[in-house]
Amino acid sequence: MVRELSHFVGGKLTAGTSGRFGDVFDPSTGEVQARVPLASSDEVRAAIDLAVVGQQIWGDMNPQARARVLTRFLALVERDRDDLARLLSSEHGKTFDDAKGDIQRGVEVVEFAVGAPHLLKGEYTSGAGRGIDVYSMRQPLGVVAGITPFNFPAMIPLWQAGPALACGNAFVLKPSERDPSVPLRLAELFTEAGLPDGVFSVVNGDKEAVDALLFDDRIQAVGFVGSTPIAHYIHTTAADQGKRSQCFGGAKNHMIVMPDADLDQAADALIGAGYGSAGERCMAISVAVPVGQETADALAAKLMERARALTVGPALEPGMDYGPLVTAAAVERVSGYIAQAIDQGAELLLDGRGLVVPGHENGFYLGPTLFDRVTTDMTIYREEVFGPVLIIARADDYEAALAMASDHEYGNGVSIFTRDGDTARDFAARVQVGMVGVNVPIPVPIAYHTFGGWKKSMFGDLNQHGPDSFRFYTKTKTVTSRWPSGIREGASFVIPTMS
Structure with a gap:
């Protein structure tokens, strides 16, 4: 009914x-x-x-x-x-x-x-x-x-x-x-x-x-x-x-993963922050930025393993990692971003399109999707996807990763995973983004601090x-209050000062 x-x-x-x-x-x-x-x-x-x-x-x-x-x-x-x-x-x-x-x-x-x-x-x-x-x-x-x-x-x-x-x-x-x-x-x-x-x-x-x-x-x-x-x-x-x-x-939140980071911790954080709530969060991490090719290769392998193991199904059924998207139109829109990324040369590691949940065949489901070797000129990097899509955009060094997050037209949230305090402190001070996480994947401030991004x-x-x-x-x-003491001083034509 x-x-x-x-x-x-x-x-x-x-x-x-x-x-x-x-x-x-x-x-x-x-x-x-x-x-x-x-x-x-x-x-x-x-x-x-x-x-x-x-x-x-x-x-x-x-x-x-x-x-x-x-x-x-x-x-x-x-x-x-x-x-x-x-x-x-x-x-x-x-x-x-x-x-x-x-x-x-x-x-x-x-x-x-x-x-x-x-x-x-x-x-x-x-x-x-x-x-x-x-x-x-x-x-x-x-x-x-x-x-x-x-x-x-x-x-x-x-x-x-x-x-x-x-x-x-x-x-x-x-x-x-x-x-x-x-x-x-x-x-x-x-x-x-x-x-x-x-x-x-x-x-x-x-x-x-x-x-x-x-x-x-x-x-x-x-x-x-x-x-x-x-x-x-x-x-x-x-x-x-x-x-x-x-x-x-909108937002396009990056997570920089330094070579010294605990990659298992970083991968777990990315999976939760990227695919939680089917990616329908303005603070979702949608761009993983591993620094160095060795870091990128290792991180991609860990993300693949974890993403493939995710369970997607009805929202109120126990054991689901995430549920459906909000509408059929949302599934269609996100699927369009995936197709466009493939056409533009991104390397598709995991394709979530066409997911069918038994008993809920008409639900608005999209499986976890993972791209590697995404470049900053691709649409899927520049625009907010708002779905269960995580992309890997590799950076050669720390400065390149810092610039990637700072130069994006959105400046909502960003995270860095590292064991080095100097790097974390430098990143927090220099990155041009409104909310910063250090080994925290979704940097939403607690209630008695303010929440807000920068730029667009x-x-x-x-x-x-x-x-x-x-x-x-x-x-x-x-x-400004004055209670006369009874002494008349006459009219004054000079602007009041505190002298």
Whole structure:
């Protein structure tokens, strides 16, 4: 039976009225499991109407009271964690354990946001001038919006909503229409935790809903994660409308493997970081860069052995290393990259196309694919594939490997595996990439540091979570205060100074 999904507006599930719907698939079987309404501009504006009202109540609450609501929300997520993970797996296709990790990384940012009473403290200077005090305060922006991708339907909405709500804003979420059920369930849990009606809304939709958020004057800031072309569009459109934005785009993450590295450790790291979640991660390692031909030959052999042993199958079946891709279109797109790489001269070591899982023949599966001797002019090196495809791009020496990662138009994440501290320190200082791992394959910072890439991986000035999130979701007001002592000094026509 095909489920009929809703929006979540004004503290309750709300049926769509546009008459437009999108299909939500079960990637493991290929069957349509639900229909999601695609909001009209009027429906988005109605959600913003209620968000404005709810924000006035929420923003007037003290930070400690808001933190208590977030704390109750965390307890409810813990209560329902397994159910949320199963729901996530059924629509996205990632394994049950991976789905729990998706939820956990979002939870950690909300845990950080519970520290809002401290993080929202301003600054104070007594006696800045004679009888003058200066202080600052952080205040909420008002109503803000998040536009989030299919590949992390719990983590990314919570990365945005946690700090935004803690700062006293109302939050309107437009999640991916491919797997919207977990965001809807999170909205229900926020309401159960005591969030006032309208403060967290979910409007499902496509470009019409996105543009309705971008062009509504009441939306003060927009967060986005997705492809680079759309990140650029949202950033420039938001700027034209006078809105703040933090827009995160594509990635092509390299792992440099030095000759002194533990190659077994490096190979294991590459397999997990390259093929986990079917490669549908913006922080996936998709380019292995072994330094020296001897290192490359040895690493390629180890990767072949490990990749061939991977088990691919239904998302909720125990023992799977990874599950299906999110849609049939995704399988077709990734398969096209594989064919193009072969045509351009890359050496195909392992071909994952045509994988059939018994009993799930219509599922969206693609086996692990491995290329060697990929060069920097090939399409599969230059563009983000977003699938279970790992490429080996050999480097003659350390400087060549450093340049390869630094010169790519994307600058999201990079790793180096080495036993040498001098090399690691030099690499971390010089590489032109926003997030760096040293013997860590997926360098996603913990919640109280900020997450963000460079170059075409990020548009905007402030990163996600950590201290930057509180700067992004608040505006600073600075007050200069003087209480007269009763002595009249007459009018002054000179600009005030601290002398």
